[in-house]
Amino acid sequence: MFLEFFRRHKKFSYPLDISDAQTGEMLKGCVPKDQLYKTGPFYCDLSPSSHNGPYQRAIDFIVKDGSIVYASRSGRVVDMVEAHSTYGPGPAFADKLNYITIDHGDCLSQYGHLQKGSPSMYGIRAGKQVMRGQVIGIVGKTGWVDYGEQGDHLHFMVFVEDKKGFHSISVDFI
DSSP states (O other): OHHHHHHHHOOOSSSSSSSGHHHHHHHGSSOGGGGEETTTTTEEOOOOOOOOOGGOOOOOOOOTOOOOOEEESSSEEEEOOOOOOOESGGGGGGGGEEEEEOSSSSSSSESSOOOOHHHHHOOTTTOOOEEEOOOHHHHHHOOOOTGGGGGOOOOEEEEEEEETTEEEOOOOOO
């Protein structure tokens, strides 16, 4: 019951500039049509091979590498990795993901496939408070990336932790 209430009442702003939605239109041809859907103005990829179990409600926004990433809600950075520049198909590359995790008090959000070193370039570090709309990084291919060289996207997920571990939840965007 709590999670249903939570899902209906928590609002996030888009983690990308709306102008980047146009690049998704150009890049969508790299993704099989049955794997495409839209969230607001953005094309997204279902990523059936990696969005399973606790990751099932993650969102892959199709945007070009180099797109600016913004904090979707205010919170504190609790974890980040920005040292990798490797990517490839399949789970063998999962531990090469650059990402930022932000604690919002009632949930956490995570932004993956960031360019090497881009969070630090904007002064982001673990323990730092960030505000909604603040630049926190740049999209870049790292980690497990479907569709090879054409797989430009931002992996975005909101999740909660409980006794069973963590799991992603559905969110609404404002």
